[in-house]
Amino acid sequence: MALMSGTDVAREITEQTTKRAHEFEQRTGRKPCLAAVLVGEDPASVTYVKMKRNRSAKAGIESRFVHLPAETTTEQLVAEITKLSRDPGVDGILLQHPVPHHIDERAAFEAIAPSKDVDGVTMHSFAAMAFSEPGFASATPGGIMRLLEAYEVDLKGKHAVVVGRSPILGKPVAMLLLAKDATVTICHSRTENLGEIVRTADIVVAAVGKPRFITDVKPGAVVIDAGYNEGNVGDVDFDKLAGKAGLITPVPGGVGPMTIALLLEQTVSAATRRADLVDEREILG
């Protein structure tokens, strides 16, 4: 068994991001700017947003925090996000998931301008991932793909089993694996014989949201744990699989840091692209 260190790969990516953020500032006189939107006071979400903002600051990215009360309506949230979408000082927008149940999350996500969707949560970004067109990857799926790449995991023709089908994790990571010529199976809460299917996988991506749910794999399988349950517990029973997997991500120190690295990298890319467009407009008059 060998560990896949998200911490190490994320550090390398963020070094590059920091350089690019600095170049952006030299060029435009301002830092790239990420707006983080949080609705309500869920303690885990408060912590994640804080982590993302701290990591942004360290990389030379300014962050703006829009903290809305739990009673915010869909209309109010859409209005706030639309404002950020139109604000020329904002390069990227992150709406922390989950939002309170009474809010139409899809409507809120779709208020994010595609050019600022650095967290890859809109239908536009999903379609780009599904069609292998340029665009922003969902942060966690994008991070998982970069981790597999860094450890030179061969995906072509291999059986990848994704456990979970959420719109910002299971579904998009399945699309990205497919684009790399993996044979992809998506399992979920209604799947029959789930354990049997998982045991046929060369690569397992656990994205179910159930602590230590994956307890057995094929010997030598590559195991990616995208779970983030309370107390830093993943969806994979690490102790049970450590001796059996070929490569495995720890929690913490695996997918989590990669998610943030991708968010920051894509924020600088969004900023740079917008500055390029402004320059182009000036040249063309």
Ligand SMILES: Nc1nc(=O)c2c([nH]1)NC[C@@H]1CN(c3ccc(C(=O)N[C@@H](CCC(=O)O)C(=O)O)cc3)C=[N+]21
């Ligand atoms: N729109 C949206 N985009 C997200 O990307 C998103 C979200 N909503 N909602 C919540 C989940 C969760 N998430 C994590 C990111 C980093 C760590 C992370 O870096 N964790 C550290 C440990 C945490 C610690 O050090 O305390 C690690 O795994 O090493 C975990 C979880 C992003 N999410």
